[in-house]
Amino acid sequence: MNSAPEPAFTLRLHGAGGAFSRRYGTTCAELRLPDGARWLIDCGRQAPEQLHAAGVRWHDIHGQIVTHVHGDHIYGLEEFAFSRYFYDLDAVGSIRSGGPRILLVAHDAVRREVWESLASSLRYVPDLPETGMGTLESYFEPVPIVAREAPQGNPWDHAQTCVSGQLRVVLRETVHVPGKPSTSVEIALDRAGDRVAWWSGDSTVDAAFLTALEPRTSVFFHDCTFVDYPGQVHGAFAQLERLPEAVRRKMVLMHHEDDLELHRERAEALGFRVALPGDAFDLVRGVRL
Ligand SMILES: [Zn+2]
């Protein structure tokens, strides 16, 4: 007797490079859920070209997850919002004609900054009455937060959980740029969220957290820089290479610089995998497809 197929949670990195990468492109990953819903994790400045080259249309995407507001993570959102607002495509009507808004999953401290960044173009919506101004909700449908963890040092919740259909994610604050809201994404691979795949967004290395999360994590995607400097804001390889082997063997390095090939052999010898644009992963098994 055939057993039921495994739930198909897949993640494809359309861009796999860091903020200044030309060779690997800025961050944009596509998450597919078992029911076929498609979400983007971040939407960097090169995302419109990356998605076009991959044959993905804005109207194919149900929702957007945002880790934090830096151009390499969100500067593709203006085109996403305007395309969906003004254009119909196949069965997906434009937002202005009553079509679905883009579902938005972001920590509320991040969501405020998303609008701060986009407002100067998106607030001018031609369909609103003369006195009206567009808001984030003119384009996006924020997904409600169903659970919170109390603040730890910053004035915003340490973590927030969002659920939309088969998507269940915990957005947990990371240490990226001091004082700036920024989150990682724990993607639940079962209904309870007992098994997760983890995406760092931009984060320095929190070895204790990653080690504690490892037993219930199928795969970690961590931003990585091979350049260490005072005031580090990313996953310094010098820290990543000291993680326990069990974590390293589940870890895929992404958001790296263009000199990746100089370091790749050393990283792979330690058990890390390295993400390139177009790579896709089965999140349940934690393997590259
Ligand atoms: Zn970044």
Ligand SMILES: [Zn+2]
């Ligand atoms: Zn950043």
